[in-house]
Amino acid sequence: MSASTIHTTGFAHYSLAWSPFFPNRLAIASSANYGLIGNGRVHIASMGPPPTAPSLNVEKFYPTQDGLFDVAWSEVHENQLVTSSGDGSIRLWDVTLNVRLDLPIRIWQEHTKEVFSVDWSNVRKDSFASSSWDGTVKIWTPEIQHSVSTIHAHTGCVYQALFSPHQADLIASCSADGTLKIFDLRAPAFLPSAAATHASAPALTVPACVGAELLTLDWNKYRPFVLASAGTDKRVRVWDCRMLKTGPGVGDASVGGAVGGVCETDLLGHEYAVRKLQWSPHRADVLASASYDMTCRIWTTNPPPGQPQLMRIHDAHTEFVVGCAWSLFEEGLLASCSWDCRVNLFRV
Template sequence: MFSFRTQGYNGYNLKYSPFHDSRLAVAGSANFGLVGNGRLYILGLTANGIVAEKTFDTQDGLFDLAWSEVHENQLVVASGDGSIKLFDVALNEFPIQSWQEHKREVFSVHWNLVDKNTFASSSWDGTVKVWSPSSPTSLTTLATNSCTYSTAFSPHSPTLISAVSSDSHLRVFDTRLPPPHVVHQIAVHTPPPNGYPVELIAQAVGMGNPRIDQPSEVLTHDWNKYRPGVIATAGVDKVIRTFDLRNPRQPLSVLGGHNYAVRRIAYSPHMPDTLLSASYDMTCRVWNDGYSNSPSLPLAAPSPNDPMPSETNVGKCMGVMDRHSEFVVGVDWCMFGADGWAGSVGWDEMLYVWDVRSVMR
């Protein structure tokens, strides 16, 4: 396990470079993001540990970041003052582009992994916006009409964008459609037709969360990299749910075990059933999402002719990483090398780079 301290700045998220196996970036905020400056760290993994290659200071806290998929030295950051800034690692101090259209804090940015020339942002102002680095204004605005904590492009389609919000909904937009562009609007906490599995209810009660069917804020989500249409969501109620967009009326699987809200989740780029979560209970957890537990579901990417999910499965916690001493709010997987390396950041001003396999049972 390797570590780096973001002294004076509480980490909010980290992202590995899609071009370099030894480079990652961290977005941090002073005073837990409540007031004060932000700092973007560009870090290198060396034989002597993690070193800071460059830092960029901003006037307001940074809540998220995303590497460009076309330029190895560029990345965008989401700021508490409603702005989005594009930095170039090869240049000093100043952002090379800045946008100011959001009316409140920008809490999420995500680069399009398919067409690679656009990225998306979501804000507490109830909108998701699509941008191009070459355009001074946004290309598209998508309305959620509620505080939107997370947005992401589908890794399988250049026009599908998802978002989760404080109104307990997962929305999927298609920019090819006319406004409001909505393809799916899923009430995340609606129980399955046959109710939640008994073991999940017992587990939730044991964790002090007896009503998992009550609406609460959804803070994070991620697309499965191998199964088009499969999305995981999580938030204040401590439960991770996965949905198959072919039958979104009920969760495909549920994963319970965190003691406090889940702040970030990330599907593995190497293993189709595996995801990481970061929580306010100061732990990261490794999960098997239970998808392959149902004999009626294919192990490969689903097609329109595959059987619909017919029941909700209970996933399994495969291990816990508990080195953090404050809220853990960011996780990401390394796409290079062995298939278990990941990183996590928290409000304890610590970044840890660790092997997920070392904690898996």
């Protein structure tokens, strides 16, 4: 085992996230039996000083009764994080508490199916979002025992929902229906008093993956309204969502709104479905992708003349690669996680 790998035997990884407060701290969401049945764990890992390569060590872990699919650090409390679970629950943890207690400090149970993603807003730092296979996206604050808003976003599984890093009231989601949707939380339907039970009108619908499932998306950190998306069609696409056309929502004709989005870049190379995307927090043109083809790939959308857009292929994993995350503090440092129960750190 290399110095830049940790192996959590028996627990396949689904997601990982760097702490926004501590440059050497990493959280990993894991599941036994590949998330099909059994327990879960959230691992807290630390990165040691790099003599030649960064070293990773698991500091502690917290067990759960069902598999974990995603994890997000709090933007207001340096020792807290949330996890999403296959039993439909969301749990808030404090990593300073005694690991033997095995207890979260709060549990929310509103989703009726698996919760596949959680995301903490880095603009409105008291809010986080969850998305579920029940077709909804919910907005939460840690102090309140119930969700503050529910978006009936898609007709199929909502694989991911992310707050805009530029505007506090915008959230994007992607789904099994092949669409990318952007919602404006200032719309009357999303106010806490609305309690809508029907489909929620998006501000914009992008038909990003026609005839296939859209599994992942990410907002560009430097270019507002530019997003990347990918799914089961194996293609990574970059969208400029400022280009609009009025009309009914694609894939949901009963819902009004704008349809648009111009594909700036179409990145080809993955051999199987792409499960995770993340733009670099340090460069506007660098994007990482993780795929069922057991690779993590790094792309540039602005290559030098005559150079390819594919910068690197990391193929050290031996199972599906389902997560990747750029370090927020060290440019070019990327973590990847896989169903092979390993987390790899490498520099681009």
